[in-house]
Amino acid sequence: MSHERLAETHPTTLSRRSFLTTAGGAVAGLTLADMLTARQAPAQIKGTNLRLLIWSHYVPAYDVWFDKFAKEWGDKNGVKVRVDHMPHLELPARYAAEFAAGAGHDLMYFAGQILTGQYYRNLVDVSDLAEGLGKKYGGWLDAAKSAAQVSGQWYAVPDFFISIPVLWRKDLFASVGMGEPKTWEDLRKAAGQLKAKGHPTGMQFSHCNDANHNWRALMYCYGVKETDPTGQNITIDSKEMREALKFAKAMYDEGMTPEVFSWDDASDNRFLASGVASWIHDAISAFHSTRLTNPKVFEQTFVVPEVAGPGGTWNVGEPNVWAIWKFSKNVPAAKEFIQGLADSQKDAMQASLGYNMPFLRGQYTKPMPYLGNDTKLGKLQDQEKITAFLGFPGPMTPPAQEVVTTFIIPDMFTRVARGGAIEDTMKWGVGEIRRIYAKHKAS
């Protein structure tokens, strides 16, 4: 098409010089256009190697798809791609080792723990790539910036986030005259009534990822703000936090059993699949695993994106982002790979069974892959409007991460659930958080 237009505007009267200039420009323009449409990587990456490190996804089928994608992308672009998978809890130690050695993977993945703020001085500024993706796909969600930007610059490219909705049993709720839960109060009421019938609820009070997410979802719905929007000043010492603790204590007493103190990230999945749980607050992996292990329970299991509290409706997601070390030996290929993956978002989301929630607004066009074809999961297609991340409304700074890794918030809820006084707990928890922030400020 470009050729035709050129031919029309420049008939046979072209000089040799202008012909070469015009033709050269046309060829360059054509190459760029082709690259953008067919995602043909630049020739400079051909014959190179790319090593990337990624977590082991909760949906194994996604890892299969991803490895195949990486191989095909490598074959297409003449890049030898090596993919290493690792459990997400082991990634921080691995990155610390790679950084200390100044060598390792070209492209790495922050999952569970977002270390953009920690390592940004040693990461490639990927603002060009991130802004390009933003323009192409309708802009980034606000929450994306908290995981991938530092001082307005992009040091990571968001891949997807994991949504953690409410999974509830329609039949059990109906047995106590209740319908779909809309608020945390509804959940509390249902759990209280259903516990007596042998169907309690549960949210982790232990040292695991889910405990960090779930209690923060309740906190944010109660209007708690962990820090100010800059992430520098702690604002958790509030009336709202005390109310959230008070509510959690009541919900534990009325609707849970002590087993929640021992739970890990998968315990609530099993709790739902066993048919005991009245509701859980977990990623949709629990939904999928119940489909396989207990079809009868699955039939009655429904999804609510999040329930409301006095401070609104906020769902705490778990972001996953790509980053490139400055010492990477193949930055161009790493960037091209991220671009290629972002362009394949629909396939990725389908392969993950709707687990990988996009960060780009344009990718929320309905019907979304997988979710749009599932009557129960279809409700998650508006998740971008209610998603917040750890440290909200501030970014995921290093002190915010340390608060997460030392489980101060779950421990505060545990203390209160076990009968600790709210004021004593606040004094302890806020004191610990202040100490961590003060140390980071001083360094």
Added chain:
Amino acid sequence: MTEVSPGGPSPPGSFSVAVGQSVRTLPWWRTPTARRYLFGYTLLAPAVLYVGLLVGLPFVFSLYLAMSDASVSSPVARFVGIDNFMSALENATFYTALRNTVVFTVGAGILKGLLGTSLAFLLLQPFKGRKVVRALIVIPFTLPIAVSVLGWKWMFDSQFSVINWALSRLGLIGSYGSPDWPVWLGQPGLALLSVMFVNVWRGFPFSAIVLLAGLTSVPPEVLDAAKVDGASFMQRFRKVIVPMIAPILFVGSAFDTVFTLSDLSIVYLLTNGGPDGATEILPTLAYNTGIRGGALGRGAAISLFLFPLLLPAIILLLRTLRRRQY
């Protein structure tokens, strides 16, 4: 024969040898004493180098980290003196972790000692298939720790615990959901006991094997003589066996104390220090602060608190061992 060399007294470290009428002065490094020392130190050098590189350097590096504001992402750190140690002392969780570490190490050590000793005596007795049993007994110690701990995690599961189901079938506890249904990893006392139990399960075969090696080295004539003299089993154990195998016992105890005190894997995989610090030990706190939280300096400071805990125990053991050797 030593003489004063002409021209005044010899410089320190040198001496003169009279050979007929002539006197020859040797430089100090060629004297027999110096050569003997040199030879000794040369023989010692590989061991010193080995310990220096593998133990000394990491220890000095830990000290450097603990006295700096190093983070996982900051190659250049600032000297902060004892700030990180003070920060640990200001942290309420630190005291919980310290207490748990001592309870965990001492409790597991005692249990491993008792069980290991009993097992060693049992394995000493002649019975059919003894060799096979001796080989099987070390399986917990040889299994990859991640695999065995995950097995225990299932056995301690709050809902599907095989231990609870067995106890329930035996009528010793109620059914799932009843108040007396133990939540092994959720109740503070039980959680600490559970992680300690897994450590004991994994470690006591090692204690038994060490003891067994010691017991088999005790000459039977000595024991027979004690028997003839009317010594009871306990008397033979206390007055004959223990003194004879003391060096093995001390070395085994030293190893076990070090391994238990620095054991991160079992707690990390079972509870990660939860709930609310009930199983928090210094290694998990140091790991979560230093590596996962990125505050390398503070993590190193927390882990160095293990050193004053360990040092007196090891000095005591080694000094006792040395005294016995003379």
